[in-house]
Amino acid sequence: MSTLPTSANGPDVPPIFHVDRRLKRRKIVNRLMEGVSTLAALLAVAVLVLLVGSVVVRGASAFNGAFFTQVASGDFLNPAGGGIAHAIVGSAVIVLLATLIAVPVGVLVAIYTSEFARPQVAGIVRLCLDVLNGIPSIVIGIFIFGLLVVGRGQAAWIASVALSVIMLPLIARSTQEVLTLVPLTLREAALGVGVAKWRMVIGIVIPASLGGIMTGVSLAIARVAGETAPILFTSSIAVNQISTDVSHALQTIPVLIFTYSESPEPADHAKAWGGAILLIGFVLFTSVLSRMLMSRMKRRLEGGARGELLGRVTGLLGLFRRPSA
Amino acid sequence: MAADSTLIVLDSSQRKRSDRLGERGFLYVTLAATLVAVGVLVAIAVKVFDLAAPAISKFGVGFLWSQDWNAVTNRFGALDFIYGTAVSSLVALAIAAPISIAIALFLTELAPKWLRTPVGALVEVLSGIPSVVIGLWGILVLGPIVESQVEPFLNSFLGWIPLFSGRYSPVGLLPAILVLTIMITPIVSSISRELLSRVPKEQIEGALAIGATRWEMIRGVMLPYVGPGIIAALILGVGRAVGEAIAVTQVIGTTAGIRSSLFGPADTLASRIASQYQGAVSNLQVSSLAYLAAILLVLSLLFNLGAQLIVRRVERSRG
Numbered sequence: 001m002s003t004l005p006t007s008a009n010g011p012d013v014p015p016i017f018h019v020d021r022r023l024k025r026r027k028i029v030n031r032l033m034e035g036v037s038t039l040a041a042l043l044a045v046a047v048l049v050l051l052v053g054s055v056v057v058r059g060a061s062a063f064n065g066a067f068f069t070q071v072a073s074g075d076f077l078n079p080a081g082g083g084i085a086h087a088i089v090g091s092a093v094i095v096l097l098a099t100l101i102a103v104p105v106g107v108l109v110a111i112y113t114s115e116f117a118r119p120q121v122a123g124i125v126r127l128c129l130d131v132l133n134g135i136p137s138i139v140i141g142i143f144i145f146g147l148l149v150v151g152r153g154q155a156a157w158i159a160s161v162a163l164s165v166i167m168l169p170l171i172a173r174s175t176q177e178v179l180t181l182v183p184l185t186l187r188e189a190a191l192g193v194g195v196a197k198w199r200m201v202i203g204i205v206i207p208a209s210l211g212g213i214m215t216g217v218s219l220a221i222a223r224v225a226g227e228t229a230p231i232l233f234t235s236s237i238a239v240n241q242i243s244t245d246v247s248h249a250l251q252t253i254p255v256l257i258f259t260y261s262e263s264p265e266p267a268d269h270a271k272a273w274g275g276a277i278l279l280i281g282f283v284l285f286t287s288v289l290s291r292m293l294m295s296r297m298k299r300r301l302e303g304g305a306r307g308e309l310l311g312r313v314t315g316l317l318g319l320f321r322r323p324s325a
Numbered sequence: 326m327a328a329d330s331t332l333i334v335l336d337s338s339q340r341k342r343s344d345r346l347g348e349r350g351f352l353y354v355t356l357a358a359t360l361v362a363v364g365v366l367v368a369i370a371v372k373v374f375d376l377a378a379p380a381i382s383k384f385g386v387g388f389l390w391s392q393d394w395n396a397v398t399n400r401f402g403a404l405d406f407i408y409g410t411a412v413s414s415l416v417a418l419a420i421a422a423p424i425s426i427a428i429a430l431f432l433t434e435l436a437p438k439w440l441r442t443p444v445g446a447l448v449e450v451l452s453g454i455p456s457v458v459i460g461l462w463g464i465l466v467l468g469p470i471v472e473s474q475v476e477p478f479l480n481s482f483l484g485w486i487p488l489f490s491g492r493y494s495p496v497g498l499l500p501a502i503l504v505l506t507i508m509i510t511p512i513v514s515s516i517s518r519e520l521l522s523r524v525p526k527e528q529i530e531g532a533l534a535i536g537a538t539r540w541e542m543i544r545g546v547m548l549p550y551v552g553p554g555i556i557a558a559l560i561l562g563v564g565r566a567v568g569e570a571i572a573v574t575q576v577i578g579t580t581a582g583i584r585s586s587l588f589g590p591a592d593t594l595a596s597r598i599a600s601q602y603q604g605a606v607s608n609l610q611v612s613s614l615a616y617l618a619a620i621l622l623v624l625s626l627l628f629n630l631g632a633q634l635i636v637r638r639v640e641r642s643r644g
Contacts (some may be wrong), residue, residue, distance in 0.1 A: 029540035034435055040427030041444060044514070047507060054466050055458065067327070096380060106359035116352055117359075125359055127633065132366045134561070134629040135622060136568025138595050142618040143369045145378040145602070196344035198351035228571040229599060236431055236603075254457045254571075254582045261461040261575055269465060271440020276458040283453040287446075 009022040013027075055276045062274030072240040072271075085277055086242045090250030094156050094235065095225050097246060098163035103217055105164075106171030107206075114179040115201055126176070133169035140165050142229035154235050154249040162230035167220040174216025178297070211297030216292040221285035226279050228254035253279055329338035373622055376615035379608065388616055394581045396606050401613035403620060405581045409591035413498060413573065414566035416587075417505035422559055425510050429517035429539075430543060445518065452511030460575030463504040468495030468576060476501065476588050496578040498587045504572045509562035516558035520551040553639045557632040564628035568621055570595035593620050 058102045069081040109129070114120040144162040152158075182205050190200040206213075231252050236259075238249040260272035374381070380401065382386065391402025411601025432445050472495040482491040524547050532542040548555075570593075579600040592600075596619045605611045 026538050026541065030540040031544070033540040037427040037431040037435055040424045041431040044395050044451065044510060045427050045447055048447055050466075051454065051459070051462050051507075054462060058465075091465040092551070095345075105361055108355045109362045112352075112359045116355060116592065125363065128363045128366050131626060131629050132362070132369075134564055135369060135627050136570065136595060136625055138568065138598055139373060139618045139622050139625070140369065142602075142615055143372045146372045146615070147368070147405035155537065165369075168362055191507075196348055198348050199344070201351070222453060226457060228455070229595075232599060233602065243442045254455060256459045257461055258571060258575070259455075270395055276461055279455050279458055282452060283455070287450060287453055291446075295599035300600065305472060324548065 016098060024296065028220035052280060055273060056282060057127065058270070059273030059275075059277035062270040063277075066272070067274055071242060083273055084251075084256055085252065085255040086238075086240055087251040087253045087266060087276070089242050089244065090156065090235070090238065090252070091100065091225065091252040093244050093246060093250060094159045094231070094252060095163065095221060097157060099168060099217065099221055101164035102167035102171055102220065106168050106216075106220075107175050107213060109168075109172040110175035110179055110195045111201060111206075114176050115197070115205070119137065126173070129169040129172050132165075136229075137166055137227055138229040141233040144230060149234055154233075154237055156235045156246040156248065156250040159231045159235035159250075159252070160246065163224040163227060164233050166224050166227060170220040170223060171213075171216050174219065175209075175213050178212030179205060180300075182208045185235040189196065208300075209297065211293045211300065215294045215297070218290045218293070222283045222290075225282055226254055228258050230259070231255050330565055364432055370622065373615055373619050377619045378379060379617040381619075383609065384613075384616075389620070392581075392583070396610055399407070399607060401608050401610065401616075403594065403617055405583055406592050406594045406597045406617060406621070408583050409498070409577070410589075410593040410595070412591055413501045413505055413577070413591070416502045417509060417566050418559060418563045420506045421510045421513060422561060424506075425473040425513035425558075425562075426517055426555065428510070430547075432514075432518050433521040434539065434547075435541065438525060445515075448511050448514055451507070451601040452515065456508065456569060456572040457575075459504055462570030463500055463572060463576040464496070468500050471495060471500045471503070480588075487585040488587050491584070491588045494578070494588055494590070497590045498577065498584075501573050501593075502587070504576055505566040505569060507517055507551075508569060508572065509566050512565060513555075513558045513562040516561070517551065517555050520554040520558070520636050521547055526548045544565050553612035553635050557635040560628050560632040560635070564625055564632075567593075567624055567628070568595055570599040571588070574599045594618075 023266065049295050064083075066081065067083040067085075068088070070081075072082045072131070082206070113125045116159040117125065140162055144158060144165070148158045148161065149155075172237065186204055186208060187200060190204045195203070232255060235249040235252065236255045238251040240251065243250060257272045257275045260268040260275075263269070346383075384391065384401065384409075388402050390404050391400070391405065392404045393400035393402040394405065395401070428448065433472070434439050434508065436444060474491045476489075476493040476499065479489045480493075528546050529542060532546045533539070537545060573593055574596040577592060577596055579592050579596055580590035581592055581597075582590075598614050598617050602611065602614055605614060
């Protein structure tokens with residue numbers, strides 16, 4: 001409290017007599033700083049509106065049937081023709097495969113650190129995950145390039161591996177956080193009736209935190225769907241064909257935007273804006289979805305669902321009975 | 326009921342065995358996954374330095390302060406890109422820091438309750454926009470504005486400083502700085518907001534009760550309380566800016582060299598890797614690009630550990 005400006009009053013004069021003279025100035029400073037803060041928030045919102053607005057305005061003109069169903073025309077006489085269907089399919093395939101790799105590993109890591117590991121070990125793992133999360137994606141691209149692309153050539157599955165490395169710490173950390181939200185009473189209830197710890201984790205802790213885990217997963221998907229740098233090294237030299245064959249390089253929306261943004265051809269710019277709408281739309285969709293999932297999980301854990309989960313505990317007792325009996 | 330409990334007793338030895346097996350199996354599976362995760366981190370460091378080994382043995386530490394980047398003579402050095410990285414991220418940080426903290430203050434203290442959630446969500450959305458989209462916007466929308474409005478404006482007021490003189494251009498350091506500012510502001514402001522919301526209510530109310538204005542309370546109570554945390558957030562933000570490859574590649578002009586003006590083109594460590602790996606003609610050039618990646622890796626480790634260290638020290642001092 002000693003830093004408060006009122007303490008600047010002379011020692012021999014009671015502060016109260018200074019207040020009137022200074023109050024005006026203090027109020028003005030206060031107003032000024034409030035105004036600056038409000039302006040900053042307005043600025044951020046304005047930039048967002050400007051950014052999303054120009055993407056939507058410029059990209060909407062690219063949306064037509066061909067945009068979603070056809071591949072790049074490759075026809076120099078008709079650059080506006082064709083679409084980005086091959087990139088949409090490629091992105092979907094690569095991100096789906098990356099999710100399939102990262103989710104089990106990430107969730108298991110979280111279970112190990114929050115259920116089994118000693119606190120010091122858990123702390124080290126957490127630190128490693130944070131460091132992994134902080135590594136620039138282009139460095140991960142170089143890593144996967146040296147590990148898998150050199151001597152083998154590009155392939156979509158390699159891009160998936162690269163993206164899964166980015167997803168892994170996101171999923172593991174968010175799952176760790178969610179697992180700590182599961183009330184101790186639920187765990188104790190299960191353990192108290194003699195359920196083995198691993199059955200307790202699979203039967204009680206995971207179902208109770210499923211919504212939160214899904215939140216982390218969907219945020220991780222949203223993050224990597226727009227990743228460009230790692231894919232540049234692993235799946236960028238692709239043919240203009242709709243394909244789901246992960247042993248070859250597939251075109252993706254981010255790489256397509258990156259390439260088209262540096263093209264001199266306005267029709268390519270239009271397709272890049274169209275692709276950008278798809279990416280932003282996807283990010284918005286997943287962030288809304290994840291908010292809903294998270295609040296639902298919190299409600300469930302706080303409210304009536306606790307009874308339902310306790311029901312599961314008693315249900316687990318059924319595991320003790322052999323069907324033959 | 327009685328029959329059931331008898332069954333439990335009868336089966337208990339078998340159940341115990343299957344439980345023990347399950348317990349051990351489950352432990353090993355989760356442990357294996359953890360080892361994979363930690364192993365990936367180690368593998369990244371090993372592989373990147375392994376790829377960079379030829380360049381490291383050829384150029385040594387001198388690579389860091391050599392300005393060469395010549396594929397014909399096969400001489401490579403990182404100084405131009407270290408300069409580009411430092412200037413672009415530090416200036417972006419200098420712009421983003423006050424704005425982010427102001428946004429966080431607005432959202433925790435000033436905004437009416439009904440406005441906080443939607444504006445907070447909008448800021449979060451801004452942090453979720455993929456960098457390639459920001460880069461696309463940077464090259465096609467922001468770049469022309471910078472060339473025709475921002476740079477002439479800066480030049481007319483501050484043209485006597487070499488930083489703000491020279492030929493106007495839609496690509497260069499200045500658009501890269503603005504793009505990076507847009508990328509790190511939402512990160513820093515959402516962490517700051519989180520921190521500010523944890524300032525103890527008694528301290529806030531105490532300050533207001535003895536007659537402090539809201540700003541005096543913020544300056545005297547809130548900011549000192551969250552200071553270390555905000556510094557950690559700023560370190561994470563600058564780490565993000567340093568590692569950003571794609572959006573910067575799109576707007577910075579990817580040209581080596583150290584120019585006195587912010588209007589001119591430049592290149593960063595990350596954007597040089599992104600723009601050159603495909604056209605790399607010699608193994609030594611690929612290896613030099615990996616050397617740049619190794620520098621980035623070390624920087625990101627330092628930033629992360631530094632931020633963690635600050636957070637831990639604060640947590641320990643507060644008990």
